[in-house]
Amino acid sequence: METPSLQHQHTKQRIGIYAAMNVICLITVLYVVDFQQFVEYARRIRVESIILIFLIWLLTSIFHAWRFATILDKAGWIKISIGRALQYLQMGSLTNLVVPRTGEFTRLVVTSEEGSLGGIAVSIILEKFIDLVTASITSLVSLLLFIKFGTFQSEKARNIAIFALILCVAIILFFVSILIFREYAYKLLDRFLATFEKIRTSKKDHAVRRDAKRGAERFFGDSITFGKVFVPSLGIWVFYALSAWIILQDLGMQDLVGGSFLIVLIATLFGLLVIALPIPAFGAYEGAIGFALGETTPLAATEGASIAFLDHLFKVVFSLTAGIIATLIRSYEVSKELLRKNG
Numbered sequence: 001m002e003t004p005s006l007q008h009q010h011t012k013q014r015i016g017i018y019a020a021m022n023v024i025c026l027i028t029v030l031y032v033v034d035f036q037q038f039v040e041y042a043r044r045i046r047v048e049s050i051i052l053i054f055l056i057w058l059l060t061s062i063f064h065a066w067r068f069a070t071i072l073d074k075a076g077w078i079k080i081s082i083g084r085a086l087q088y089l090q091m092g093s094l095t096n097l098v099v100p101r102t103g104e105f106t107r108l109v110v111t112s113e114e115g116s117l118g119g120i121a122v123s124i125i126l127e128k129f130i131d132l133v134t135a136s137i138t139s140l141v142s143l144l145l146f147i148k149f150g151t152f153q154s155e156k157a158r159n160i161a162i163f164a165l166i167l168c169v170a171i172i173l174f175f176v177s178i179l180i181f182r183e184y185a186y187k188l189l190d191r192f193l194a195t196f197e198k199i200r201t202s203k204k205d206h207a208v209r210r211d212a213k214r215g216a217e218r219f220f221g222d223s224i225t226f227g228k229v230f231v232p233s234l235g236i237w238v239f240y241a242l243s244a245w246i247i248l249q250d251l252g253m254q255d256l257v258g259g260s261f262l263i264v265l266i267a268t269l270f271g272l273l274v275i276a277l278p279i280p281a282f283g284a285y286e287g288a289i290g291f292a293l294g295e296t297t298p299l300a301a302t303e304g305a306s307i308a309f310l311d312h313l314f315k316v317v318f319s320l321t322a323g324i325i326a327t328l329i330r331s332y333e334v335s336k337e338l339l340r341k342n343g
Helices: 004-032 035-043 047-075 082-098 103-114 117-149 155-180 182-198 203-220 223-250 261-276 284-296 301-342
Strands: none
Touching: 035 301, 047 082, 047 117, 047 203, 047 223, 047 301, 082 103, 082 301, 103 117, 117 155, 117 203, 117 223, 117 261, 155 182, 155 261, 155 284, 182 203, 203 223, 223 261, 223 301, 261 284, 284 301
C-alpha cells in the first residue's frame, strides 16, 4: 500500500500532467484560430441571433436542471426544486470556465448541503453517462440520415462519418451491456469511487460508495424515471447544435455545409462526445468541431475552429452571467437561512 507521501507525490504528478494538457491544447487552439477571421465573423452575427442563442441556452439549462433534480430525487433520495438545481448547475459551470472538469466537483460540493454525498456523486455520474449515450444515439441517427440523404464532399468526410458511426455504436453497445450485466457495472462504479480512498481512507468514504451503489440500483430499477431523463437528453444535444447552425446562417455558409442541419449536428456532437468523455483540456470542444467541419465540408479546419470558438464564446458569456447570478442568489438564500436559524 502506498505511503501518504508517495500518494501526495502521485497526486502532484497527476495535477502537473492535467495542467500541461490544458496549456498544450489551449496553445493549439489559439494557433489554429485565425483571430482576424474570428473578429470578422463576430461582426456579422446579428443581435437578434445572439438573443436567440441565449434563449436557447436558457431553455437548455432549465432542461439540465430538471433532469438533475429528477435523477437526484431517485438516485440520491434528495428532493430539490428545479430553481435550486439550476443554481447548483450554473455555479458548477462558473468554475468550469476557469479550470475544465471542475464543474462537476463544484456541483458536488455545493449540493452536498442537501444530503448524502454518495447519492449526489452517483447522480452526477449517471447524468454524465446518460449524456454520453444520448449524444451517441442522436449522432448515430444523424449519421444514418446523412448517409441516406446527404452527399459526401470528399473521401475524408466518408471516413470521418464511418469513424463516428463505429464510435457511437460502440458506446451504445457498452450502454446496453451495462443494462444487461448491472452487477459488473456496480462493481465498476464502486472501483471508480474507491479511488478517493487513495487520498484519504475513512468510514465516510465507504458510506459514499454504499450510498452511490444503492442510488444506482434504485435509478436503473425505475424505468419511468429513466425515461423521464433519457428522452429530454436527446433534445438537449439538438439545442447544442442549433446555436452553431444559427451562426452559420448569419455567416451565409449554408451552401458550404450543404444547407443541411445534419452536418452541423454531426460536427457539434463530435465535439460534445469529447466533452462527455474524460478529456480534461481547454479547446477540446472547439478542436473537435473544427476538425469535423473541416473534414466533412469545403470549409477549412481553421474556419471550422473559428466558428466553434465563436459559438463557445457565446456559451461562456451565458455561463459567466448565469453563474454569477446563481452564486449571488444562493449566497443570499444561505445567509437568510443562517440568520433565521441563529435568530
